[in-house]
Amino acid sequence: MRCQICGYEEAERRCPRCGRWACRHDWAGEHCAACEATLCRICRQNFSISTCIVCGRPVCEKCSVRRGLGRICINCLGASN
Known part of the structure; x- marks a missing residue:
């Protein structure tokens, strides 16, 4: 089976989160x-x-607060208080 991310290399592992098969180059820890x-x-x-x-970091709903049309992470929110 080929890697479902790159489509080229042989897949070695199945991601526990999304179920994709990934090669060694497209595997990032867990x-x-x-x-x-x-x-x-x-x-x-x-x-x-x-x-x-x-700060531009990707954040989830739990770790951010909505501000207008955007979101601010809890770290930046804490720093501004």
Whole structure:
């Protein structure tokens, strides 16, 4: 079976989050590279839903607060108080 991310290399592992088969080049620790790229940079547990309007990090709903049309992460929110 080919890697479902690059489509070229032989797949070696199945991602526990999304179920994609990934090759050794598209494996990032505990998840495939696609899931790793979309994880929240604060908690690293949930998928991100937006980026922080201050620092630009991908954040999940739990780790951010809506501000107007955007979201601000809890770290930047704490720093501004």
